[in-house]
Amino acid sequence: MNGPFDFTLALGDDALVAAQRLGEWATRAPEMEEDIALANIALDQLGAARLLLSYAGELEGAGRDEDALAYLRDDREFRNCLLVELPNGDFAVTMVKLLLLSAYQVPLYTALAGCPDERLAAIGAKARKESAYHLDHSALWVKRLGDGTDESHRRAQAALDQLWPYHHELFAADPAAPVDPATLRAGFDAVVQPVLAEATLTRPETGWTPGGGRDGVHTEHLSFLLAEMQVLHRAHPGARW
């Protein structure tokens, strides 16, 4: 990555793809309160995505707005991390994924709020508060699942084992970016470790560290997600909605 455009686009894509996955839960959550909470978090992520993509479009200066960037790029042009595009799986997979994502987004947006770029600073200041709620919500559920029943513990540990390798990509160094992701690692660890301990979950050893999302080299899941997300928009070129 280089430059504020790539950086802004990558953060916008993280939020957009996360929102798309969370939106898939609507009407499927384990209880009605959770349907509301997941829709709420999806809306926050989508709101952040819209601000970031709109600004990325302005930085690029090629006339692309939020919808052109969301609906008219292919998967090789998306810059989101792999973590957010992985399928929802069961509720434990979704909550562990949200814990990892929000434990990264809270220090990220906090740092962004203090960066010299005024637009990014304003977006960071707004999104930071929302991410703090996402972190509280996912941390509470990871504790409930980890320290709940044998079945929920087993599922939560399996989710953590499955997703842990993907979090390394979030902290790949990028000294030229407005916020170097490598500097966020300590903040992430300080939040995640106590949650895992309270949840009686074992942190996996570092082994395989998949990556490539920031270069547009994704898992096989993303192009299906985009096919669904973009189908109607692409079927009516130039239409207003």
Next chain:
Amino acid sequence: MYGNDFAPEQDAPGGGLLGQVEAAEAALREAAARAREGSPTPGADPAAYFADVIDADQKIEPRDWMPDAYRRTLVRQIAQHAHSEIIGMQPEGNWISRAPSLKRKAILLAKVQDEAGHGLYLYAAAETLGVSRDELVELLLDGRQKYSSIFNYPTLTWADVGAIGWLVDGAAIVNQVPLCRCSYGPYARAMIRVCKEESFHQRQGYEILHTLAHGTPAQQAMAQDALDRWWYPSLAMFGPPDGDSTHSAQSMAWKIKRFSNDELRQRFVDMCVQQAEVLGLRIPDPDLRWNDERQAYDFTQPDYDELMRVISGEGPCNRQRMEHRRRAHADGAWVREAATAYAAKRAGRTRAADQREKVAA
């Protein structure tokens, strides 16, 4: 909340209805301020007291005496209303992942979230009558309680999301505005809140159709097709014609219902005709025309045999909607059990810590 980014009022459909909601809310506040004679004097006839409250257009509250049949009718009606909100999330939820712009996606997500919230208010209102939400959800999942027939129709195109907002939410509001004045306090208060949000959704749906109807030829055709498919199912939402409606007379006497099915249906048709003209869409009824004598539109009645088939489980999506709801409930069982087990462990630990403190002290 997202989705609030609309120009205010202007050609807001159903604007007059919102005025009625405001009036009902003001009346509710006045009734609360106008201290009731208090509860019935000891030894007085509770049935006479109940009748007085109804006559005086005051509100029955959860701890008041009420006839068993009044309680049962309300439980059934409020629960079915709640179930409708929950099942009603599905046809629209079907388009969240494919919404054609990020703004529309945000608005739709917020709407589906509001519906879950309406379901919660309504279950809470039903619980004031002494039945638990879990019991009511069981009744829904077992197929022993119904939800609105309209949600058994499929959303086949994006325009259907607009048609649901305009027509289905529109019909719901026409139905629910009088319930803002119904005799049972918790239900009336829930309806005031629901109607305000529904009228907002209706305007959003209308805006979706307006944009499509003024868009490309393919979009216009999509909008007309949606109206063609949703018009009669929406008219059928008001229930069977007055002659066949089983619960009407008693509900009217108790001031739970305030207008008959046919009166509300007429009000809805009269409201829609002008709006369809502004949209530039054609209501699919060749016999629709103004009747000067009645000062209302004549229109073709919906097919009530079809309504009965849909209510009895043979609509296009009945099985799918129930299967979806049952699966979500079953798939979430281990999560709810985990939450219960975790809460019990926490409570146990707190008790143990309290005891240690006592021993130490």
